[in-house]
Amino acid sequence: MSQTHEKPDRRSTPSTPRWVIVFGIIALVLALLFVISHFAGVGMSGH
């Protein structure tokens, strides 16, 4: 026999885990370094 939940939502959305924030910052820095190095012509001369 089954029942159904009808409780209202009392909890708020969980916060973003710390590892996601750290991961995101590192990825953003690396992506920026990649873009800057290409615009500076360090690696992609010719394309």
Place this chain on the structure above:
Amino acid sequence: MTMTPGLRKFALTAHVTSSIGWFGAVAAFLALAISGLTSQDAQMVRAAYLAMELTTRFVIVPLALVSLLSGVVSSLGTTWGLFRYYWVLLKLLITIFATIILLVHTQPIDLLAGVAAKTAVFGADLRQMRILMVVASGAALVVLLVLTALSVYEPRGVTPYGWRKQHQQRKVSPVVDAET
């Protein structure tokens, strides 16, 4: 949308095989790129860049596309979803980014292979591009290693979208469904 067990295992097999194959092919590419940059043997250098072009076109690019596609299918066909968990979402974003970078880098690879097909002499103007091949493939290996680690560790964390979905399901599902 949930897939049948047979289809789910097929998609997972395709995803694991293509992802690991992608890693292995990039490792081979790195060895060729280092050889092309450092070897004193002109024929070896030519062979390296010609092999790099073939490896990219017929192995690395197809494997990357299959990995991306099979990953999306596997996620959408299971309870993991594509946007419900941070690790799945990050894997998707990183794989899309890596695939775009790979497709962009096929241009200099083609250029180097074109030069290698004609002559054994690489001018100084191509040196930066040859160094780029080593740096880019080394960076790609690190990125692919991170993707593999995310799949194995499955770090916890539900996105706001995933959290809402879970609550919607709990509202309509029986109490005895303790697994969610």
